[in-house]
Amino acid sequence: MKKLILPTSVVALLCPALMFGQGGPLDPAEMLKPLSDNWTSYSGDYSGKRYSLLKQVNVNTVKNLSLEWYNTSIRSGCGATGAEPQAGGGGGRGGGGGATAPIIVGGLGDGGANQCNSSRFEGGVLVVNGIIYASQPNNVFAVDAHDGQLLWHYYWKVRPGHGLANRGLAMWNNRIYFEEQDDYVVCLDAATGKELWKKEIASLDENYWASNAPMVLGNHVIVGVSNNLDMPAFLQSLDPETGERQWVLYSTAQKPGDAGENTWTSLDVARHGGGTSWIPGSYDPELHLYYYGTGNPTPAYTQGRGDGDNLFTGCVIAVNVDTGKMAWYFQTSPHDTHDWDSTETPALADMPFNGRQRKLLMIATRNGYFYVLDRVTGEHLITSKLGEVNNYASGIHRDDKPKLNARGEVQRNPNKDATIPGSLVNGDVLNYPPPSFSPGAGLFYTYETNSLHIDYLMEPDPRGSMGLGGISSGGNFNFGTFLDAIDYKTGKVVWQHRLTNGSVGLLSTAGGVLFMSNGGGIEALEATTGKPLWHSEVGGLTAPPETFMMDGKQHVAAYVSGGLFMFVLN
């Protein structure tokens, strides 16, 4: 990092980030390293393990974590300039006497569709060279990790469409990549927030929206989109320099002869069969394979797509990032009838398994099953059941085994599909909040939510319904939520820890600590036993905890509905 010797006022005008003497580009070589000093992509590193090599904060020292700073004034903008929410209340942004950070305005709307004053950070927060890059829908913020000072704010005036979440950012060299809700990918200058280019990645008229966190893999920016009207689902790769499309991979057959076509009643049904990709996957740079999950088939709950497996919805897919071709797939929910996406982030690790070292992929999916695969070939190694009342494919008890097909994929009980008189069936056992895998402990961590409800079929038309239509649910009964620590060699839950609410994602470290959201804030457990070690009641987290190194000290970041909270050892 170069040091510039200029009058402070001049530097401040040129670039707020430089004024603080940190920031700077992210060397792509840094992105290949295991998670340690920086948090360079959605999961911290490409592996998806959310396992940091940092050890300063460990089972003995974690109790000494102290709050270094917090900032509750970083809010999404709205209106023509993005500045309106900050003008009215709360004391302004970047408090403590700092200069007002610049707002860089982009977008094709008029500002009327933007959500004012949100402070919700959901995921994919980057921390690189002392700068935090965080997002909310249609807003990107650069924040000094030393004191929480806002450095710049990029504000995108979104066109009306579907408002939901934003899963985070990607960085490469001096560039930040971001999906806008109205189907653009925007590339920003990381130092200034200035827009370098924008690229439309789907049609807003066709009801696509974009929330995924991009992933920069080599010379590819991988982006996914969602859709509300059963339009074709796809993953695509863009050139990081220009945004030009490099390839597109559809989740279902789009033309005669495409793979998986025969698992649908017709090509037209397949084309509208869903399988969106809206959560980032994981990447093996040696194999050039990107592993990501696809969403539920549509119509989700009803007839209309035959009795086949409906490929490649509800799958883990390995795609070669250079060609865009599928290397292999594994379907976690063949012919899903419960809206059980497979979009959860896989964890990649090279570990001993049955007497030899293997390149493993581990994933727990919404249907409540944990899978271990060989990520080179897709070979199935383990399928194990999670949950206290997971009955959609087997008996209700934890030890009741489901029927598996020859590929090791779970075969549902069709009698637990939505029916007119109702089916008593489990709800989502888990969802997209990312898991963690600790190679040191040999444990895969996820959460399980235990509930039963009754699904009623409300659309008996043999054509089925569309999207998520056609059913009604009731009779909900909640059996509690737990953190599960799973032995990757057996798939068995080694220990559980009761949670007061669902997970927002997990973080484990070489210091033997597991961080999570619980109670009214952030909590640390001993990774091997689940023993509670430390907590801080900062409010419910909205994004997974993260850790990084700055000025020789390990920091732990908590992203809360009300703002950013930074902890450090003292």
Added chain:
Amino acid sequence: MYTVKFSVMAAASLAVVATGCLLLMAQEPAPPAVSGRGAGRGGGRGASGPAGRGRAAGGSPDKFSQFIRPLASQDVLLRGQTLYDANCNGCHAADMRGVTGKGNNLLHSAAAMDDQHGELIIANLAKHNPPVTLVQADGVAVSEYIHSVLATMGAQGSPPGRNPVGLQLNVLVGDPQAGKTYFDGHCASCHSITGDLKGIGSKYEDGRALQNAWVAGTGAGGRGGGGRGGGRGGTATVTMANGQKIEGSLVHEDDFLVILKLADGTRRSFPIDNGMPKVEVPDPQAAHKKMVMELDDPQNKNMHDVTAYLATLK
């Protein structure tokens, strides 16, 4: 609401007001305003004909162009509907979701969605097989009518109205006698058809509501399934290391601290270290949870039988 930097501050002493955990645990497309999966969605095409927009009450927050674009005049839409019925119905169906083996679903047609005022739809009609011959103005009218129906699509891609209305979907398919037997064996130890469940069959408007209520444990005025224990306000017992038991109303519980409100109205807090002292919070729903788990069978027969039985208790 300011950026605050601390020099040294014990994190455990931080007393920031918790804002509540706003977890968004639903699947990606879930609109935040919807609590169930299907019940009560707004929409519908409007019984009186075209141009029903129906996205207000209970609808999704989607504001895609199909849902917010100005509609054509009633005259144009009625003309379009008449033309649609005459030329398109046979293959694409009155609800535009297609006739299997004949015509595709127009509600997820890219041409229909990208079209603004007929330009793409008319272009498609020009190469339609079998041929459809419409003058320009009629093609525009049909297009505008299609847009008016698209405007009534339900949340998350579901068709207009989301679920059909007016259908009689019979939930009471079980065997009441078998249901009585099951009830007597599994439920009667806690519930009585002459007591808390007296007349339950006439309390609910339909079989679905009845079944939802008794399975969730609300049919007899219960609270439904909670997570663990009674939660705040419930009775809890703390057992100290010396064996002393302290009972009170649970005010707060996490892995590090439990607070009880004692019988004399005072509060007492208990630091928790690795699960000690032990805290017991009896779960008032424990028996019902056990019952719900036992109720499950691969065919849902037990549940349907009990519902059919309870429906007879007028």
